Amino acid sequence: xxxxxxxxxxxxxxxxxxxxxxxxxxxxxxxxxxxxxxxxxxxxxxxxxxxxxxxxxxxxxxxxxxxxxxxxxxxxxxxxxxxxxxxxxxxxxxxxxxxxxxxxxxxxxxxxxxxxxxxxxxxxxxxxxxxxxxxxxxxxxxxxxxxxxxxxxxxxxxxxxxxxxxxxxxxxxxxxxxxxxxxxxxxxxxxxxxxxxxxxxxxxxxxxxxxxxxxxxxxxxxxxxxxxxxxxxxxxxxxxxxxxxxxxxxxxxxxxxxxxxxxxxxxxxxxxxxxxxxxxxxxxxxxxxxxxxxxxxxxxxxxxxxxxxxxxxxxxxxxxxxxxxxxxxxxxxxxxxxxxxxxxxxxxxxxxxxxxxxxxxxxxxxxxxxxxxxxxxxxxxxxxxxxxxxxxxxxxxxxxxxxxxxxxxxxxxx
Amino acid sequence: xxxxxxxxxxxxxxxxxxxxxxxxxxxxxxxxxxxxxxxxxxxxxxxxxxxxxxxxxxxxxxxxxxxxxxxxxxxxxxxxxxxxxxxxxxxxxxxxxxxxxxxxxxxxxxxxxxxxxxxxxxxxxxxxxxxxxxxxxxxxxxxxxxxxxxxxxxxxxxxxxxxxxxxxxxxxxxxxxxxxxxxxxxxxxxxxxxxxxxxxxxxxxxxxxxxxxxxxxxxxxxxxxxxxxxxxxxxxxxxxxxxxxxxxxxxxxxxxxxxxxxxxxxxxxxxxxxxxxxxxxxxxxxxxxxxxxxxxxxxxxxxxxxxxxxxxxxxxxxxxxxxxxxxxxxxxxxxxxxxxxxxxxxxxxxxxxxxxxxxxxxxxxxxxxxxxxxxxxxxxxxxxxxxxxxxxxxxxxxxxxxxxxxxxxxxxxx
Numbered sequence: 035x036x037x038x039x040x041x042x043x044x045x046x047x048x049x050x051x052x053x054x055x056x057x058x059x060x061x062x063x064x065x066x067x068x069x070x071x072x073x074x075x076x077x078x079x080x081x082x083x084x085x086x087x088x089x090x091x092x093x094x095x096x097x098x099x100x101x102x103x104x105x106x107x108x109x110x111x112x113x114x115x116x117x118x119x120x121x122x123x124x125x126x127x128x129x130x131x132x133x134x135x136x137x138x139x140x141x142x143x144x145x146x147x148x149x150x151x152x153x154x155x156x157x158x159x160x161x162x163x164x165x166x167x168x169x170x171x172x173x174x175x176x177x178x179x180x181x182x183x184x185x186x187x188x189x190x191x192x193x194x195x196x197x198x199x200x201x202x203x204x205x206x207x208x209x210x211x212x213x214x215x216x217x218x219x220x221x222x223x224x225x226x227x228x229x230x231x232x233x234x235x236x237x238x239x240x241x242x243x244x245x246x247x248x249x250x251x252x253x254x255x256x257x258x259x260x261x262x263x264x265x266x267x268x269x270x271x272x273x274x275x276x277x278x279x280x281x282x283x284x285x286x287x288x289x290x291x292x293x294x295x296x297x298x299x300x301x302x303x304x305x306x307x308x309x310x311x312x313x314x315x316x317x318x319x320x321x322x323x324x325x326x327x328x329x330x331x332x333x334x335x336x337x338x339x340x341x342x343x344x345x346x347x348x349x350x351x352x353x354x355x356x357x358x359x360x361x362x363x364x365x366x367x368x369x370x371x372x373x374x375x376x377x378x379x380x381x382x383x384x385x386x387x388x389x390x391x392x393x394x395x396x397x398x399x400x401x402x403x404x405x406x407x408x409x410x411x412x413x414x415x416x417x418x419x420x421x422x423x424x425x426x427x428x429x430x431x432x433x434x435x436x437x438x439x440x441x442x443x444x445x446x447x448x
Numbered sequence: 449x450x451x452x453x454x455x456x457x458x459x460x461x462x463x464x465x466x467x468x469x470x471x472x473x474x475x476x477x478x479x480x481x482x483x484x485x486x487x488x489x490x491x492x493x494x495x496x497x498x499x500x501x502x503x504x505x506x507x508x509x510x511x512x513x514x515x516x517x518x519x520x521x522x523x524x525x526x527x528x529x530x531x532x533x534x535x536x537x538x539x540x541x542x543x544x545x546x547x548x549x550x551x552x553x554x555x556x557x558x559x560x561x562x563x564x565x566x567x568x569x570x571x572x573x574x575x576x577x578x579x580x581x582x583x584x585x586x587x588x589x590x591x592x593x594x595x596x597x598x599x600x601x602x603x604x605x606x607x608x609x610x611x612x613x614x615x616x617x618x619x620x621x622x623x624x625x626x627x628x629x630x631x632x633x634x635x636x637x638x639x640x641x642x643x644x645x646x647x648x649x650x651x652x653x654x655x656x657x658x659x660x661x662x663x664x665x666x667x668x669x670x671x672x673x674x675x676x677x678x679x680x681x682x683x684x685x686x687x688x689x690x691x692x693x694x695x696x697x698x699x700x701x702x703x704x705x706x707x708x709x710x711x712x713x714x715x716x717x718x719x720x721x722x723x724x725x726x727x728x729x730x731x732x733x734x735x736x737x738x739x740x741x742x743x744x745x746x747x748x749x750x751x752x753x754x755x756x757x758x759x760x761x762x763x764x765x766x767x768x769x770x771x772x773x774x775x776x777x778x779x780x781x782x783x784x785x786x787x788x789x790x791x792x793x794x795x796x797x798x799x800x801x802x803x804x805x806x807x808x809x810x811x812x813x814x815x816x817x818x819x820x821x822x823x824x825x826x827x828x829x830x831x832x833x834x835x836x837x838x839x840x841x842x843x844x845x846x847x848x849x850x851x852x853x854x855x856x857x858x859x860x861x862x
Contacts, residue, residue: 051779055803134824138813147835148805226660230835246640249660251836272858279860365465387853389469391562399552399856408861409852410548421561421644421849422665423837435835438823439801442813444686446693447822 037213039221042206043228046149046174049204053172054146056203058123061170065119067197069112072162075193076108082189083158090182100156101183111162118166121412124431125172139441144434146172148230151222153244155180155236161187165194165208167415171433174207176229178222180236181214188212223248230435231423235416238343253424253432255416258288258371259343260401263360263386265377266297270304272398273376274311277349279400280374282315286345288417289372289404293340294351295360301353302328317347324353340367357382361389368392370419372401393419393426451627453635456590456620457642460563463618464588468560470617472537475584479533481611483526486576489607490522496599497572504596514570515597525576532580535826538845539586553855558848560586562644565636567658569594569650575601579608579622581829585847588621590643592636594650595628602626637662644849645837649830652757667838667846669830672702672785673757674815677774677800679791680711684718686812687790688725691763693814694788696729700759702831703786703818707754708765709774715767716742731761738767754781771796775803782806784833786815807833807840 072079083103090098103111124144131141150173152164161179168175179187187210195205211218223232223244232252234244241256262280264273280291296304305328309319319325320335335350340363342350354360364373374396375386383397394404404427406414411429418424424432486493497517504512517525538558545555564587566578575593582589593601601624609619625632637646637658646666648658655670676694678687694705710718719742723733733739734749749764754777756764768774778787788810789800797811808818818841820828825843832838838846 051805054805132824134817134822136817136822138817140823145805246663249662251665251834253836269858275858275860283861383855387855391465391468391559392851394852394854396854397856399854399859400861402861403548403550403552403854403856403859408548408550409554410546420665422667425849426852435839437806438808438840440808440810440813440817441797441801442811442817444689445813445817446689447697447814447816 037211037218039218039225040228042176042209043149043225045206046176046209047228049206050146050148050172050174052204053169053174053207054125056172058125061123061172062119064197064201064203065115065166065170067201068166068194069115071193071197072108072112072115072190075189076105079103079108079186079189079193080105082185086183086185093182097156097182101158101186103158103186107159111159114159114163115166118170118413121170121430123170124434129436136445137443138445141439142436143439144431145437147433147435149174149176149228150433151176151178151225151229151232151250153178153219153222153232153234153236153240155240156182158183158186158190160235161190161210162194165191167413167430168433169207171430173433175209176222177208177210178214178219179210184212184214220247223250226250233416253416253418253428254420255418256288257343257369257419258290258417259293259341259367259369260289260291260372261293261295261364261368261374262291262401263364263373263375264294264296264300264304265357265375265379265382266299267379267382268300268304268376269378270300270307273304274308276374276376276398276400277308278311278315280402281312281317281349282347283400283402285347288343289401290345291374291401292342292344292349293367294349295363296351296353297357297360298324298353298355301325305329305351312349315347317349319349319351321351322353325351343369357385361386365389365391371417372396372404374399374401393417451625451632453632453639454642456623457563457639459620460588460590460623461642463620464560464562464586466618467583467586467588467621468539470586472539475537475586476533478611478615478617479529479580479584481615482580482608483529485607485611486522486526486529486604489603490519493517493522493600493603493607494519496603500597500599507596511570511596515572515600517572517600521573525573528573528577529580532584532827535584535844537584538848543850550859551857552859555853556850557853558845559851561847561849563588563590563642564847565590565592565639565643565646565664567592567633567636567646567648567650567654569654570596572597572600572604574649575604575624576608579605581827581844582847583621585844587847589623590636591622591624592628592633593624598626598628634661637664640664647830665837667830667832667842668834669832670702671757671783671833672704672831673707673755673781673783674703674705674786675707675709675778675782675788676705676815677778677787677789678708678710678714678718679771679789679793679796680713681793681796682714682718682790683792684714684721687718688722690788690790690812690814691722692725692729694816695726695731695763696761697814697816699761702757703815704759705788705815706756706758706763707781708763709777710739710765710767711771711774712738712767712769715739719743719765726763729761731763733763733765735765736767739765757783771799775800779803779805785831786810786818788813788815807831
């Protein structure tokens with residue numbers, strides 16, 4: 035089935051005008067009804083999901099797991115929508131205000147971005163999650179999910195659209211591409227003038243493709259080659275606890291640590307303690323020459339290792355002679371995501387905080403806290419690793435723009 | 449001469465690391481020296497400018513005027529750099545801070561964007577202006593000016609680099625492309641991973657080319673099809689004064705008004721007053737049928753007129769029967785830049801402010817105030833007409849990003 039992207043873009047812009055003017059209570063009312071509609075249509079959704087699963091023969095079991103919906107998972111998705119109801123609506127917030135030398139009163143007010151595009155992969159829950167967050171912030175959304183979840187996604191969107199139609203909300207507030215070809219995805223990435231921002235969610239490969247091909251503005255999310263630097267003034271036990279947590283609590287995610295950088299004055303004493311702490315989790319350690327002189331059984335870390343995000347039970351260890359060398363190494367190889375120093379030294383902590391170039395820089399804490407929920411945002415659209423518009427965990431605020439309202443009494447410019 | 453863009457990108461990133469760590473007083477010291485260096489090298493700069501002007505045979509006189517530098521203009525440029533010294537440095541500002549449920553103390557701190565690309569046209573003053581603003585905010589800059597100003601621009605950059613070298617600042621803080629071919633410009637627009645943001649400054653055509661071709665993030669600046677809506681509750685004299693100012697005070701710029709939208713209940717009374725006020729400035733009026741019924745001598749406004757930014761002494765007039773119709777018309781045809789309502793009615797002013805989709809929405813004031821200086825920012829990099837990262841006049845703050853600093857005491861994620 036062919037999608038007419040230009041028409042979809044125009045329809046989304048039209049819907050966005052209505053959405054931008056809805057009150058918070060109207061938006062919350064719709065979201066509550068959407069949660070109910072998902073529960074009501076559970077059987078149809080599961081049926082379509084079974085059809086998708088039937089077409090998924092031969093795919094990896096982890097992939098099939100991400101694709102699968104059952105009654106319990108649909109209930110979780112519905113509860114997720116209800117949680118968005120409870121979040122504060124940023125639209126209308128005044129960021130700042132002042133009076134100019136010409137006696138104009140200016141306020142900078144939060145407004146929706148307009149039309150958001152989402153390109154994602156197997157998980158059908160992203161379909162509903164993306165709608166809930168973009169709708170709460172008054173944006174229209176155009177979705178392009180993975181082809182393996184197409185029938186499920188269409189059914190989920192239909193359950194949402196039913197509520198929109200019944201409540202005189204433009205149903206083009208949410209649209210989904212029925213054609214999941216690369217050609218149509220590329221058309222979507224080129225929809226300049228219609229899509230205000232495109233957010234890819236998924237594998238590093240997907241994100242790279244979008245960043246390299248999109249002509250519309252993109253927020254880059256994802257890749258995390260995160261380091262824990264164990265300073266010469268670190269406590270061994272704290273270092274080991276944080277490294278174990280940052281590596282093993284959920285190794286597949288972007289805020290998991292991939293590298294240990296350790297000061298040479300404590301390496302000999304600490305590395306055996308850290309290695310012993312990681313052993314029960316079967317973490318494969320790789321090291322430079324100096325690390326291997328202390329831990330002779332570990333594998334060699336090559337140049338390629340320093341820049342690799344393993345997202346697996348693997349860590350590489352580098353021994354350095356100074357904080358400066360650690361900072362230089364991290365700034366060279368990191369993906370600007372999350373970096374942590376373990377130290378009891380004040381000056382070193384401040385130097386690390388200021389000189390490391392990353393979205394989130396930690397002292398004495400696990401990189402696993404880089405997360406919209408843990409940050410207290412109540413939601414997470416993704417974690418931006420770029421510097422424009424949003425950096426780090428993105429909550430509802432990052433789905434908004436601003437406009438200036440200027441109130442005068444007849445001013446003209448001299 | 450060929451430029452190796454990848455090498456330039458790497459050098460800029462390297463320089464950006466040093467720049468991000470300079471203190472405000474260090475940066476101000478360098479800027480003062482740059483102003484002095486420009487004065488000292490006035491003769492060489494004028495000489496190179498004469499060579500550029502010698503190659504500019506056959507170009508329009510307005511173009512040649514923009515290209516020309518003399519002693520007085522170089523002095524103005526030097527004073528401009530000294531004015532940047534006086535601006536507050538946003539780097540290090542804490543936007544907000546809080547404690548999380550895990551007792552992590554998070555602060556969101558302003559940091560440089562990193563590497564900024566500027567693509568611009570004839571005016572050589574942009575070369576120095578771009579350096580001063582990006583340097584003040586701790587960013588490295590890669591410049592690509594117009595080919596007609598190449599020798600002048602190289603000489604200006606050399607006057608800056610001399611100061612950088614003498615003060616142990618990486619001279620790659622500013623780099624300029626020597627090859628002004630389209631091929632090299634396209635390479636610059638594709639320098640993903642090296643350039644954090646590209647800002648085009650110049651004609652609508654230049655900006656369109658950059659927006660449509662760039663793979664690096666772009667901030668779209670420029671085009672302004674701005675409207676003045678004369679409400680049924682407007683004062684005729686205020687409406688006329690503001691329209692005259694918004695059209696004629698400087699018609700070539702993006703915040704000049706291009707359209708009058710007027711309520712039918714006051715059109716018959718007000719339009720002759722407005723037309724009379726515009727007459728001394730030789731403004732050509734074009735109108736829809738109803739406007740021409742009141743002002744029979746004016747030309748016909750076609751469908752194409754409604755979407756056109758004239759940047760000339762031309763205005764088109766549309767008569768509407770309601771505020772809603774005015775808002776619908778403006779939201780359909782505007783370029784999201786600056787729009788103004790003239791009214792004494794409170795409810796209408798608020799409706800216009802909230803429902804018009806534009807960077808700057810005015811009540812009872814000229815659109816000509818959309819300007820970084822008039823807004824009180826002390827500088828202007830451009831006026832963003834996009835919604836991502838920055839919208840409206842951009843000052844120093846818009847040349848920055850943020851990072852999160854997270855201070856813990858051993859926290860791990862459960």
